[in-house]
Amino acid sequence: MSAVVEVVGLVKSYGDVPAVDGIDLDVGAGEIFGILGANGAGKTTAVECIQGLRSADAGTIRVCGLDPTRQREQLRRLVGSQLQESALPDRIRVREAIHLFSTDRSPTGRLLETWGLSERQRTPYGRLSGGQQQRLLIAIALLNSPRVVFLDELTQGLDPAARRETWDVIRAVRDEGTTVVLVTHFADEAEALCDRLTVFRAGKVATRGTPAELINRHARSALVSLRLRAKQELRPEPIERLDGVDSLDIEGDRVEIRGNSRMIAFVCAELVAQGAVGDELRVSQGTLEDALVEMMGEDG
Amino acid sequence: MIAAIGRLAWIEAKLFVREPLALAFAFALPIITVLVLGGVFDVDDPAFEGAPPSDYYVAGYLGVVIAAVGLIMLPVHLAAYRERGILRRLEASHLPRWSLPIAHVGVSFGVIVLASGVLLVTAALSYGVPAVEAPVRTAAGFILGSLTFTALGFLLGTALPNARAAQGVGLLLFLPMFLLGGAGPPPEAMSDTMRTISDYNPLTHVIRALQEPWLEIGSGGTHLAIVASVGVGAVAAWLAITTQRTRRT
Numbered sequence: 001m002s003a004v005v006e007v008v009g010l011v012k013s014y015g016d017v018p019a020v021d022g023i024d025l026d027v028g029a030g031e032i033f034g035i036l037g038a039n040g041a042g043k044t045t046a047v048e049c050i051q052g053l054r055s056a057d058a059g060t061i062r063v064c065g066l067d068p069t070r071q072r073e074q075l076r077r078l079v080g081s082q083l084q085e086s087a088l089p090d091r092i093r094v095r096e097a098i099h100l101f102s103t104d105r106s107p108t109g110r111l112l113e114t115w116g117l118s119e120r121q122r123t124p125y126g127r128l129s130g131g132q133q134q135r136l137l138i139a140i141a142l143l144n145s146p147r148v149v150f151l152d153e154l155t156q157g158l159d160p161a162a163r164r165e166t167w168d169v170i171r172a173v174r175d176e177g178t179t180v181v182l183v184t185h186f187a188d189e190a191e192a193l194c195d196r197l198t199v200f201r202a203g204k205v206a207t208r209g210t211p212a213e214l215i216n217r218h219a220r221s222a223l224v225s226l227r228l229r230a231k232q233e234l235r236p237e238p239i240e241r242l243d244g245v246d247s248l249d250i251e252g253d254r255v256e257i258r259g260n261s262r263m264i265a266f267v268c269a270e271l272v273a274q275g276a277v278g279d280e281l282r283v284s285q286g287t288l289e290d291a292l293v294e295m296m297g298e299d300g
Numbered sequence: 301m302i303a304a305i306g307r308l309a310w311i312e313a314k315l316f317v318r319e320p321l322a323l324a325f326a327f328a329l330p331i332i333t334v335l336v337l338g339g340v341f342d343v344d345d346p347a348f349e350g351a352p353p354s355d356y357y358v359a360g361y362l363g364v365v366i367a368a369v370g371l372i373m374l375p376v377h378l379a380a381y382r383e384r385g386i387l388r389r390l391e392a393s394h395l396p397r398w399s400l401p402i403a404h405v406g407v408s409f410g411v412i413v414l415a416s417g418v419l420l421v422t423a424a425l426s427y428g429v430p431a432v433e434a435p436v437r438t439a440a441g442f443i444l445g446s447l448t449f450t451a452l453g454f455l456l457g458t459a460l461p462n463a464r465a466a467q468g469v470g471l472l473l474f475l476p477m478f479l480l481g482g483a484g485p486p487p488e489a490m491s492d493t494m495r496t497i498s499d500y501n502p503l504t505h506v507i508r509a510l511q512e513p514w515l516e517i518g519s520g521g522t523h524l525a526i527v528a529s530v531g532v533g534a535v536a537a538w539l540a541i542t543t544q545r546t547r548r549t
Contacts, residue, residue, distance in 0.1 A: 051392060053388065053391060053392060055546075073396065073397070076392075076395075077394050081392035081393075083385065083389060083392055085385045086388050086389040087385050087386055087389065088386060088389060089386055091319070096314070099311075100308060100311050100395075101393050101395075140389075
């Protein structure tokens with residue numbers, strides 16, 4: 001996988017306050033790459049340096065092989081941007097905004113339809129709802145079929161249904177060959193969308209990997225719970241001896257088995273073997289959010 | 301690149317037409333000034349360097365248009381763009397870096413020309429408009445005055461932190477400049493202090509650079525040089541702030 005974005009030793013400070021402190025990144029062609037972290041972790045500063053919107057104090061940045069500061073104009077034609085804190089003039093109409101930011105090769109009609117803005121073409125930006133404004137800004141970022149698109153807080157202001165729809169569109173964009181760099185503080189969004197991700201904390205890379213790798217590394221806990229049917233009995237000893245099981249609690253007909261994610265298959269097999277599958281079987285595993293919380297706890 | 305700048309300029313022009321405050325100051329206020337001041341003074345009043353008051357004030361009316369665009373419309377517009385992240389959105393697009401300043405200069409000048417045209421028609425229909433005695437020098441005063449106040453607009457819009465500050469400071473500068481720059485009482489009616497302030501008022505020199513060659517009551521050359529110096533200073537200050545801000549980001 002060839003690198004579309006390569007960053008080595010990126011440093012950026014505001015006065016004496018370091019915002020980004022020695023970040024290395026490499027984003028491969030055609031992947032959805034996530035930059036995850038709490039507010040103030042340095043995510044936005046890093047991607048704005050990568051896009052050439054801020055000048056780095058130190059480090060090397062290449063996007064599509066170009067230096068974003070020195071080859072800014074060439075890079076702009078290859079990159080789409082949806083910035084965290086940006087807007088359009090209140091009185092500009094949707095179709096005027098699309099016209100302003102498009103080039104001749106822009107598939108404007110299809111994009112407006114994809115983002116549910118076809119019926120709003122004459123509506124001024126200031127009269128769109130927050131979600132529609134966000135969708136317009138995303139549509140503009142994707143307007144000129146960019147090779148790489150930077151999406152900073154993609155689903156901010158969108159309702160749950162619109163978030164899911166947006167995720168589907170972003171996956172489709174990736175499937176068409178566009179590399180996506182997603183900056184977010186929503187762990188569920190990163191888990192649902194990203195092929196790989198880097199977690200920022202206090203301007204440094206805290207960890208990196210695929211969502212599954214990060215969950216396995218930092219949030220391996222699992223819980224199997226069920227309710228036994230009348231006359232069903234469970235022999236606890238074979239289960240407690242299973243690989244990965246930490247504890248088993250039985251209270252009346254309620255059973256809870258805790259351990260790491262490795263135990264799930266063995267526990268379910270043992271339940272079947274004992275004929276004690278019961279009702280309301282639930283299996284819960286760690287999420288990326290659990291992994292992040294765990295990481296913060298490890299450092300604390 | 302030219303197509304992109306043209307597209308941006310066209311949209312910026314449409315946005316201006318949809319902005320009531322800018323429309324009021326660039327079009328309505330100068331017309332009200334025409335109708336009021338043109339009829340206030342006696343035709344034979346000697347305070348107007350031998351010219352009829354309505355003729356004397358024509359350059360003043362154009363100065364009001366130029367000042368309204370440079371001190372109110374442009375600073376508020378630019379400061380709002382920066383405050384709301386619109387400048388960053390444009391910066392992140394494929395549009396060339398200088399396209400917005402070029403588009404704004406074009407739109408500002410276009411608005412000044414259009415509003416001046418409307419104003420002159422109103423003046424012609426109400427009190428009449430004097431013949432232009434030295435058209436080339438008058439045009440030079442108009443163009444240079446417009447560009448200088450556009451540069452001041454860029455400077456204010458870039459230096460001031462937000463649209464509210466730009467509106468407040470713009471109005472604070474506009475009103476005394478307007479009243480003491482040649483669109484208010486004639487110099488003969490001013491006290492010494494007011495006249496001294498008027499001498500330091502850039503709008504005074506824009507209006508004199510228009511008025512003198514138009515009515516042939518002077519060459520306008522000195523005023524033109526002062527206007528050019530103010531313009532160069534404003535451009536230099538704007539570039540310095542912009543460069544410093546770019547380095548800081």
